[in-house]
Structures are given as structure tokens and as C-alpha cells.
Amino acid sequence: EKSSNEAGKKGKAEKITIAQSSSSLLFTPIYVAQEKGFFKEEGLDVEVTIAGGSTNVLSAVVGGGAEVGATGLSVVMDVNSKGQDVQAFASLINQYASNVVIRKDVAQKLSVTEDSSIDEKIKALKGLSIGITQPGGGSDRLVRHLLKTQNLNPDKDATIVPLGKAEAILPAFTNNQIQAFVFSSPTSEQAITSDEGILLLNLSKGEIKELDGFTHSTLLTKKDFIKKNPETIQKMTNAIAKAEKFISENKEEAKEVVRKSFDKLDKVTFDAAFENNFEAFARTPVITKSGYEMNVKFEGVNAPFEKVVNNEFAEKSNQ
Amino acid sequence: MSSEAIIIEQSKKKALSKRKMRKRKEFIKLSIIRLFIIVFTLFIWHFLSGRVIDKFWISSPTDVMQAIYKWTVSGELFYHLSITVQETLLGFVFGALAGGIVGFLLGRWTYGAKIFEPFIMSLYSLPKIALAPLFILWFGIGIDMKIILAAVTVFFLVFINTYAGVRNVDKDMLENIRIMGASERQITFKVVLPSALTWIMVGLRTSIPYALIGAVVGEITASNRGVGYLIQYSAGQYDTGGTFAALIILMLFSIALNFIVTGLIEKRFLRWKTDQSN
């Protein structure tokens, strides 16, 4: 509160650019902080830039194009193990916020419904072409993991098709090039709204035990930057903490606020997406050790927790 | 004035006004045909959308108009377009200059061309998307990055055409002016450039749209402003109307730019050619 007052007195807001890997509900706390003016309250003038893909986010942060990045924790771990001095300092989503969607006609043929057991649902994926984002990426691992739990061979019992962006997934799904896909909201909800698919698995709700509480998207920055501008990072984290608190306490208002950033999206789709993800939104910016461990286990990258994660600011912001 | 001279005078005037009339008439006819094609396309589009192909994919003329109208009224259109225009123009100018100069130098320096051409051509064949991380790393996510992306794209296209143009300059003309004692500078400006101009023009025409594409791809890759952002934003929300509106804005801008650049150059420098074709 103090810092915000100081900034207010000076009347000069500090300019910060956040490079965000896509526009998606994975970054809800940022939208809320921006719309509700929490950044401004902290004396930050934040500009959000969509830098398509986590590689670009990383490039922007390391190259200095953006002070802060917003993307998956696993990315931070991964590049840390490859020698990049970046740290995650605030959690945004605490679930593996992806959904598995399957074509309605396929589901009907296999008589799988939303009420079927998880095992049945996973078995339904057998023999299908499944769209994922990037080969070797999180969605790839997820599909492989799921199939393996049912003793299916991901390389033989299914065709995994990398489709990069949301813009490629939907048309491929519509013209039956893929019969199922793994993607975050609101792409998955859009496929359902258009009446072509049904939601097979909703990971945001923690349906898969091994992934319940998984730290998904986080804010990251260079260690260097933290060292030189601890106050800025503190302000940033404070604003995010406020936003996350606000979301958990004012669900409906938060929904309206976020809606502003998705004003063109079909209302039904948006509502479903918000609903599906609500449980996943982080309540505090602190990155939990368990959420981190799940990343280690699931994404198969390892780097010391202390090196990758800096909870110093998140913890302060809670006080 | 003799009576014959008067008759000649008169027939002169007649021929003149006839020619002007003919030109104007042809222009009107052409515009009508073009308009007809546009209207026809819109009509087909209107008919298809919702009936044959889901509106979700191809939107509809009315939705697009609405999107454009809304952006115009809210001032967004002007804001975003002005940024894209700025990036495109700067990228085009820098890229075309660099491409022109390098193409020109290598065109004159045959041996250098033999050495460097394969390297330039192989750089040319790298997909810029794959290099996006490096671009962002080095040039950030601001306007610079987009200008550079546009410029790089333009560079190669102008390079290749300028190079070809310079290589195709008539040898006899070169020798003629060389015997007159012209310096390299004079040879360049009095013979090589004017002669390569038709080629350079084609290079420019080829690269104008690519300057735009370069800037927009840059904006799609990393941006919060510009027409590319509008595309990205609309696409992210499955707002096909918005996406198409942004694309149509791009098309219009590109036509305008093409018209201006080629028109200017042709009027100014290729007059002797256009005069001929009449």
C-alpha cells in the first residue's frame, strides 16, 4: 500500500511490458489486474503484448523487449536447465488447465458421455487422430501419459498431430482431420459450443489426480532484473495477488471484468470457459513445491526449485 | 495563319479532345466492370455464408462491414492502421534501399556476385517464422522488430530484381557512355539505373505486399497494436468478421500503396515507355 502511495505522489507510473504467450484464460489474473487497475494502484503502467508461443516470450524477456513474461512454469524450468537465468515469481494458474475434447459423433458411436468414467473416456481416444500444440510440449506429454494409463501405445494406438495454434485446431477438428484434441480454454469450449464436440476431460477441475494442483502458467523475469528492480517485481506481484484475491472473492464481477478482454467471444463459450477454469485460478501468487514437483515429474525437466522459483515476492504480497 | 494551317489546328484540337474523351470513357467503363466484379463477389459471399459454408469460417459481408464501421467510429481503425502503415512504409523504404543498393553493386561487380549470390539466396530461403525468436531477442517486440521484419522480406525481392535489371543493361549503351569518359557514378545514374528501372519497378511491386505481410506477421507474432493485432485479437476470439475486416483493410491499403508507388515511378521515370504504349 505504501509503495502505491509513493508512486501516486510522484505521479509517474513505471512502464512495464508483459509478453504473454497467447490470449487465453490461462492469464486471467493479468486481465483482472489490468482491468481493475491493480497495476496502476501499484504505480505500474503495464502493457500486455501477445508474443505467440513461449519461445517468443522467452526471447522477449531475455532480449529485453519485455520486462516480464507470462507462460508455463515448465518452460521456465526447461530453459533454466539449459542455462537461462530466468525465474518464475508468481503463479497464475494452479491446475493443468487443458481440456480434452472429442467429436460428438465419435463419442456417440463409442457411447461415451460426460458421465462416463475417466478410464472409459481415455479408452475412447484409441485409434483417433488427436490434435496437440507442439511436439514434445505439455499437451503431447499429457496425451501420451493418459494413453499409457490405459496401456495404450501412444505411437501405435493413436495419431498425434501437432497443430500449434488454436487457429489451426478448430478447422482441423471441424473437417474431421482430428477427432479429438487437447487445448486450453476457450478453444475447447468453442468446439463444444459449435456443437461439434463434447468435453471429454476437464483437467482444470483436477479430474486427473497426478496433475491436481499442477502449477501451470506463471510470471517470469530475468534474475538480473529481479536483482536490479526488486521493487518493481514486488509491485507486480502485489497487483497479481490483489487480482487473484479479487477473483476468488468476487466470481461474478471477475467474470464481467475478464469478459471485457474477450468481448468478441460467443457468450455461451465464454461463460463455459470461465466456469471450467474457475477452480484453476491461483488464489495466491505463491508457487507451491508440490505444483512444481508435478511439473518435474510430468514434463520431465529438472532444475532446482530455488533456482527456478522465487517466492520471495509472492510471500511478501500475501501479508 | 493560312487556311490550311487553320484546318490543321482544328483537326489537332479535335483529335485531342477525342483522345481525352476516349480515355475518360474507357476509365469509366473499367471502373464499372471492376465495381461489378466486387459487387458480384460480395453477393456470392453473402449467399454462401450461412447457407453453404458456416458463417463461423467465412463470416459475411454485413458482419465485416459492421466490424469495419465499429472500428472506424471508435477510432481503432485509424490507430491500428496508422501503426501498420508506418511499419510497412519504413520497412519498405529501408528494405528497398538496401536491396536496391546491394543488387546494384553486385550487378556491376560480376565477380562479387558469383561469390556472394549463393549465400544471399540461401539466407533468402529461411522461413522468417522460424527466426522469430532471434528477431525478438535482438530487436525486441516493439515497432523496430516489425520494421526490420518487413525490410528483410523486401530486401531479397528488390535485390533479385535489381540485380537482374543491372545485369540486363545493354552493353553497347554502357560502352558508349564509357567512351564519353563517364565516371562510375555517371554511368550509374545516367545509364544503369534508368535502364534497370523497369526491373526495379517489378521488384518494388512484388515487395510492396510483402512489406505489408512482413509488418503484419511481425504484429501477429508479437504485438498489442497494428492491423496484425486486430487479426490476432479477432482470431483469438473466433470473431471471423473482425479477422476478415482486418484482412480487407490490409487489401485496400496494399492496393493504395501499390497504386501510389508504381504510379509515381511510372509517371516520373517510365514516361518514355508509357508514351510508347499508347
Added chain:
Amino acid sequence: MSSEAIIIEQSKKKALSKRKMRKRKEFIKLSIIRLFIIVFTLFIWHFLSGRVIDKFWISSPTDVMQAIYKWTVSGELFYHLSITVQETLLGFVFGALAGGIVGFLLGRWTYGAKIFEPFIMSLYSLPKIALAPLFILWFGIGIDMKIILAAVTVFFLVFINTYAGVRNVDKDMLENIRIMGASERQITFKVVLPSALTWIMVGLRTSIPYALIGAVVGEITASNRGVGYLIQYSAGQYDTGGTFAALIILMLFSIALNFIVTGLIEKRFLRWKTDQSN
């Protein structure tokens, strides 16, 4: 044979072998210079990586070599490259044919050109990434989509150059053959095409790399095979060595393709020109 004739004979042979020797010597010299440039670049790269710029961003020559070696041994390189090659070639051939034919027709049919040119140019300026959803919707995510993407990119480039080439055909030559009673077909094949060939060549050279880029962008957008997939996969693993290896493979392929296409055409059809420049 008179003694003078013998001397002439001999001096002929001498001149001949001299010329061949000169050519061979020049070729060797050129190759050495190019090799030197390559080695030098590799050296600089090697020196920079890890010392000045983090290896994470620019990899290093040894890592790249390793990646290429691994792919070669495992057979992946051949598998992925063969798919990309197939897409590129097919896309190039279709695109170049279509662009050539349309450019040719509009080049001959001035009025049609006036009507359609702005439409073609405005389609040309649409960024293909923005149209990716429609491409996938209509052409799927298989090899077709990539071929079409490559072909569309090539189409415009070849179109513009062919069009310019046809418009620049010497009017007097056309009239000369017309007076001889040539049919449109004969005019086309005996005058217009050979004369526009230098232009078409430039169009082809410009578009070869773009055919490749089109195919690779298609693969990056949606694929589980091809060099674009290798790029995408490596990028996803933050394996810069792999990404650069894939890019270098693309460069080599593009050089080879460029060499083949231009070499073939120049040898076969532009001989009268190359003969001149000696």
C-alpha cells in the same frame, strides 16, 4: 593444308585449351573463396557462441553438426526432407505453371489485365498465416495443404514477373512475326515466351525459396512430418542446435534447387545470352 592454315589450326587449339584452363582455374578460385567464407562464418559463429552470445540462442557449429549427423544416421533426415522436398517441388511446379499461365494471358490481354490486376495484387497482399484456418478447413492438414500453400505463394511471384516479361516483349518483333502470318500459338512460343524468359527466370528464382518457405510454414502450422516439423519440434524442446540444423538443411536444399532450376533453364534456353556475356 597450307602452312598458314596449320598455324591457324594450332592457334585455334591453343586458344581453346587456354580458355578451358582459364575457366577451370576461375572455378577453382571461386570455390576456394566461397569455402573460405563458409569456414570463416563457421569460425565466427563458433567463437561467438557461448562467449559473446549465449549458446541457447545461436547454438554452435558443433552442436548443429551433431544434430545433422544424428538425424542422418537415424534416417530421420531423409524421411522428413523427402516430404518437404515433395511438397516444395509440387507446390513450385503447380504455382509456377499457374502463375506463368495467368501472367502470360493477362500480359497478352491488356484489357483483362487492367480489370483483374488490382484484384490479384490485393489477394497477393494477404498474409497467408491469417488464412491458415481456411486453408486447413478446406484442404485439411495433410500434404495437400502444404502443397497448396507453397503453390499460392509461388503463383503471385511468378505471375508478376511473367506479366512484366510479356509486357516488355519488343513490339517490333511481335509485329514482324504477325506479318508472317503467325497464329497466337506461334507468336507465344516463338517470340513471347523466349523473350519473356529472362523475366520468368527471375520470377522462378524469386519463388523457389518461397515455395520452400510455404511448405515449411505449412508444416510448422500443422504437421507431424517434414523439415518444418523438425524445426517446430526442436523449438519446442528449446533445442537450438536442432532448429539451426533444420534451417541449414533448408538452406542447402534451396541452393540445390535454385542451382538446378536456373542452371537447367539457362543452359537450355538462355544460351544465346550466356554466350554473349563471355
Added chain:
Amino acid sequence: MALIKFSGVSKQFERNDETFWATRNINLEVEKGEFLTVIGPSGCGKSTVLNLCAGIMTADEGAIMYDGKPVNKVNTKVGYMTQKDNLLPWRTVMKNVELGLEIQGISRSEREKRCRRYIEMVGLDGFEKHYPQELSGGMRKRVSLAQLLAYNPETLLLDEPFGALDAQLRLIMQDKLLEIWKETKKTIIFVTHDLDEAVSLGDRVAVFSKRPGTIKMIEKINIPRPRDVYNIRLSPDFSKAHTTLWSALKDEFELEVSI
């Protein structure tokens, strides 16, 4: 009826916003089988008249009839050897000469035979495989001539065909042209700037006046055929015709000198 008929033909060019008369009020009739030579000062519109006759320019006034039909598109009945040669640079001499025959669909062997004859006639044997860029100025003109003769059009329009040849070769060519003309009974319009040539070849000589050019006089040449171009200058008929024409040309000339 005349094969070629110009009635009141004028041609103008446009420059910026001015129009400019190249020829004015040309009236001319050329009979079938006639050899008409045309002479006149440089820039007076001789080439323009041939262009009009070949249908590659359109008249702004008057009408041009060929064989009773108005010439309003390219006239494929004529063969035209333009002042500037239009050889195709990507074809060898042989291939250039073959062009017209290729268009007529003549078989390759027949083509080669005929073309070889004409290439020999113009003294270019041994140069069959050369490209036009590898020939001297006079040689290029001769290739053009061979091309024209090889495909054998009904009427020949020749624009200073022998202008770039040395005096001797010129005589030989004149001789051969007359021979061909006699054999094939072609109609020929032959533009030249050499009065001797005009007189020794033509049935009639048309004299153009200065720009804007029009026909000043047409003189019939009464030298009997066959003519010996090598020694024709010695004939009294020649001198007479020459004198008449020269005096006509001289007027133009005086004008010129006074400038």
C-alpha cells in the same frame, strides 16, 4: 485493279498534347507485279507508308486497300523487311531464316534446303549457327532479307534493304532481287535513299517531299527489262530518268541547304 491503293492517307502521331503529321494525303496505286521504288528525304514518312501498308499502323485519314480489301489489321499477305532488323536474338541465323517457313508448317528438311539457298544467296554460308549478335551490321540486314525471301510472301515491302551494304555487294543483291522478282512475279515496294538504286530497279519511282511527307511525283522508268544493274548507269534512259528525278529531289535539297 491496283493491288495496293492508298487514297488520301494521312498519319499523325501524338506527342504530349500536340499532334504531329508524319505523312499527309498519300495517293498511290501499285499494280500487281509492279516494282515500285520510293525515295525521299530522311524523316519524310517512307517507313510510315510501309507500316501502313503492312497494317501495323492505322491511318488517321484516308483508306488503304490491299487486293480490294481495306487494310485494318496486320496484313499477312505482305512480307516486310523493316529498316531496323527484327531478328530474334535467341535464334541462330539458320533458325531466323527458317522462321517464316516454320510458321507455314513446312517440314524441317524442306525448310533447311530452302533456307540454305537464301543464306548462300546473301553470302552468309558458314554463318548458319551464329547468333545475330555475332554478326556485323551488314550481315544482319542480309539475314533479314534471306528470312523474307525464304518464306516467299506475295508482296515485298523493303525498307532500305541494301543500305548497310558495300557498293559491290549491293549490286549483287540488286541483281539477285531482280532475278527473283522476274521469276516469282512478286509485287515490290522498295524504299531507298539512293537514286541510282531507285532508278535501276523500279518500274516507277515515287518521290516524297519533305516532312510532312507527301508524294511529290511518280516517274515511270522506261529502261527495258531485263536490266543489267552492273552497267545500267551507262544507258541513256538511265541518265534521263536520273536527271528528271534529281531535279525534283533538288528542290527539297535546296530547302534543306538553306536551313
Added chain:
Amino acid sequence: MALIKFSGVSKQFERNDETFWATRNINLEVEKGEFLTVIGPSGCGKSTVLNLCAGIMTADEGAIMYDGKPVNKVNTKVGYMTQKDNLLPWRTVMKNVELGLEIQGISRSEREKRCRRYIEMVGLDGFEKHYPQELSGGMRKRVSLAQLLAYNPETLLLDEPFGALDAQLRLIMQDKLLEIWKETKKTIIFVTHDLDEAVSLGDRVAVFSKRPGTIKMIEKINIPRPRDVYNIRLSPDFSKAHTTLWSALKDEFELEVSI
């Protein structure tokens, strides 16, 4: 010492894998201020000799000296009017004529003045703003000549400069060229295929033999200066020189006829 000196110069061209002699063993000296005319059959290498002298071709054997220095790059001391005109199509007549002066950095007004004089001299006033493509063949050649004379090089190489002109204009031009030569004391090498022209203009006439061309004879012309080109044919000196040269040419000619 001679200004221009060819010693044993030969030039060959390569065709596929054959070589081909264009000229062989040319030996020639041209004094400063001399007017040398060159005559010979088409394709014998006259233009090649001028190209060598201008330094735009290099000899395969022998040496060419200009003013005591070997010619091994473009020779900017000479002005060269080539057989084919090299007018720049994007420049008007005026701008084309100005080209050489622009290169010398002469001021605009001075340029215009000088150029207008030469444009008038070649009879093209009124055509200053035309583009070369809008001129007749003869007019284009005259623009080339005006261009050359306007920038006033020390030596003139003229390749059939009057070949496309009518007889009258040709005489006028010859007269004016002689006048300029007298005034400026230029050295001139003048290629022509008209023996009359060669004799009436030259101090000496070099006769080329057939291909592979070499100089067959050089004849001094003893007609006193100043010469009246309009009436020179009547002088006995003219006839004498003409006869000698004609007989030399005739040999070549006989060869030709026998083909």
C-alpha cells in the same frame, strides 16, 4: 609519331568450341589531324577495327597504340559513333545530345546552346523533345552524330554515319563534317561503304579485303582541300583515285560474284 597505330593486330571470336578470325594482321598508322576513310566488304572487320581503337574490344594479337600509349581499356580520348545507334530511349533528343556535355560537367545553359547548334546542323530542330523511338531511322543516326559532335572529342570514329541518309542530306552532312574537321583539326577514322564518299572525304582511303579482313591497300587521295563535296565528282583527281580504288575493290567483288 602517329596518333593511332595498329601493329599486327588480329581479333578472333569464339563460337562454341571454335575460334574465328574477324580481322587479321592489321597494320595502320593514322597521323594526328588526318582524315582516314575505311572501305571494304560487309563483315570484313571494319567495325571491329573501330571497336579495338575505342578499347571496347581487346586484340588477340598485336598492339594498338593511341598517342604513344597502348589501348588496354576504354579509350576516352576518342568519340565513337557506332553503326547501330546507342541513343538512350528514356532521354529526349535534346537530352541525348547533351549527354557527353553533362558528363564533362558543362553548365546547363552552355549545354543547351551548343546542342541546339548541332541539332540544327543535322536538321532536327523542332524534334528536341522527341524520344528516339519517335524518330525515323535516318533521324536517329543524325541524333547520334549531333551527340558526338556536341561533346567535341579529340578523335572521331565514325561507323557509316551517313549510311541511312538520302543522297542530298548526305552531301550536306559531308560538307559540314569537313568544315568542322577543318576548324577543329580533329583526327577522324570514317568507315563507309560508299566509295564516292570515301574518296571525297579522306586524306587517305584504307581498303579492306574480304573476311578474315585485313588491309589490302591504303591510297592517298590527292584532291586539294578545301573540297567541294557537291561537285567533287567532276574533278579529274577524283576519277583517278576512284578508278584505282574501284579496281582494288573489284577483285574482292569478283570473288563475291563467283559464289
